[in-house]
Amino acid sequence: MGHCGFFLFRMLAGIRPGPALLMSVLQQTYLVGARSLVIIMICGFFVGMVLALQAINALQQFGASEQVSLLVGKSLFRELGPVLTALLFAGRAGTSVAAEIGLMKATSQIDAMQLMAIDPVQRIALPRFLAGFLSLPLLTAMFNAFAILGAVVFAIGVWGMDAGIFWSKLQTGILFGKDFMGGFWKSVVFGGLVSLIAVYFGYYAKPTGEGVGTATTRTVVLSSVMVLIFDFFMTSFLV
């Protein structure tokens, strides 16, 4: 834990802002985004559908089924969007970053860099870490958009709800500060958390095939646990 914090410090202390860093951060963001985009769209869509289904079932009992978009929207923006995206991101992008860096280590590429007087923490770890910060909020927005789409498809398309009511409830019920920004800050924190863990385990992987495997497994497990723990504490502060 302390070691991981020290690693974070090492990344940020040596930071040299410039076009080279910007380019590699954008490149990594693109790679990470491209890796995770499809899975996040698909999952978002189905989560939206199932949320609408459950919400309609529950609300019908009280005759309040026109509130469905409000319920779906709130739970999505506040909780499910950031958390589920972060978990998917850990499984998809986090593991591949950890494996990629671990493999670089196993094939002495990290060594070669140090011998060329290039700091691998700055060159390899930092851009991938920053890319996590940048891409998770974007991916979360994408997840939310597709989840709303899924809810629309189910509530309006399948169940036959009035589209006007759906959208107006969503617009008036979702608060920008509490619901939307709360979720946004969560996704920023989760992005940093997951990518820090991935980069850290990759960088300190044993330089063997087995070591790389261990690093990827640990990345998923630890980042999932940490996301859920942080989610609770952030929610108690934000609400």
Added chain:
Amino acid sequence: MKREYGDSVSWQRENSLHDPIICINNLVFHRDGNVVLDDVSMEIRRGSIVAIMGPSGVGKTTILRLITGQLQPADGSIEVNGELVSAMSHRDLYKFRKGVGVLLQNGALFTDLTVFENVATPLREHTKLSEQDITDRVMEKLDSVGLSGTQELMPHSLSGGMARRVALARAVIMNPEIVLFDEPMTGLDPIAMSTIGRLIRETNDQLGLTSVIVTHNVAQMKKLVDHCYILASAKLIAEGSPQLLTKSSDPSVDQFMNGRVEGPISFKYQQNQGGGAAQSS
């Protein structure tokens, strides 16, 4: 004095005027309580090609890592150009490494970059050359290792020998004074081996480098190097020109040079002894 790969010229005679560039004095190195290197001394002269030989696991790579300052000796010292490597600060070490090219075991090319970008990496990082100058220097180096036309390929599409040559081009792109080679020929076919050998000789003499080669390939070593150190069981057991060593009457040297199973060098793992897992290769 022009030398060809395969020429056998006595190292002593040719280099007696050159000063030592790397001095290793009574070096001791431990790892997990095992003695890896015990009282090893070397004096590597400017402009020469030197081999460090010995069975696998004897600590050859360890010596290279000590020279580059990646590891710290337990005792003894390493001086390069009169400067103590173990006393260098982090910043000095990085400056020092710009003057040392290293070709790691298997080349260690960056798998996410093209051949061109691999060779250009040190230039981009450490110089402010224009894109045109970088292209010129990289293409010149690629040409000198016989690989012009491969610049857009990715490392995974290269053969073992080609990858090693790209790594050689990358190691010398900053025009270093010293180049360290870790088993540059291991795993290559005989033709690729000789190609690498000839390139090492040519680059060494054209660029006025000093080359240190870690290898256990006795035949290639005889053709290539000026001076040779043989390690066994953590100790330096012999040094001299390849010709001298081939004729050595020392049983350990004879065993290694002729690849015999029977002899003083044991292939068994020895706990708490140097050169632990010495295997016949």
